[in-house]
Structures are given as structure tokens and as C-alpha cells.
Amino acid sequence: MTNPEEHFESCTTLFKECLEEYRPAGTIIGVQAMALYHPLIEVRAAAYAVW
Incomplete structure (x- = not known):
């Protein structure tokens, strides 16, 4: 996050x-600038479902 x-x-x-009652672990890391363009945040996500 810038x-x-x-x-x-x-x-x-x-x-x-957005996630309401479900609260997965999350990390916010401050940076001086993003590599491309001028976004405020970068989101990386992984999902795993057990059926």
C-alpha cells in the first residue's frame, strides 16, 4: 500500500x-511506490476450497 x-x-x-464474519489472515505492507502505474494497493490472493 502506498x-x-x-x-x-x-x-x-x-x-x-467485504469479508463480514470470515476474517482470514492479512498483511498490509507500506511501500514508497508500486512498480507499474500509480495504484494505491496491490492485492494477491490464494483460495482453497474443501468439498
């Missing part, structure tokens, strides 16, 4: 709203 001081609260609020 500029974590400014965006941390809104990012965690959105995380909680």
Missing part, C-alpha cells in the same frame, strides 16, 4: 465489510 498513514483505516474497513 501512503499507509492515509489509507490504512479505509483499507481495513473495506476488508471487514
Whole structure:
């Protein structure tokens, strides 16, 4: 996340709203800039379902 001081609260609020009661582990890492373009965040996710 670029500029974590400014965006941390809104990012965690959105995380909680989207996932509701299910709270997987998450990590927020502040960086000075992203490699491409000018995004505020980069999301990497992995999912595993047991049927």
C-alpha cells in the first residue's frame, strides 16, 4: 500500500465489510511506490476450497 498513514483505516474497513464474519489472515505492507502505474494497493490472493 502506498501512503499507509492515509489509507490504512479505509483499507481495513473495506476488508471487514467485504469479508463480514470470515476474517482470514492479512498483511498490509507500506511501500514508497508500486512498480507499474500509480495504484494505491496491490492485492494477491490464494483460495482453497474443501468439498
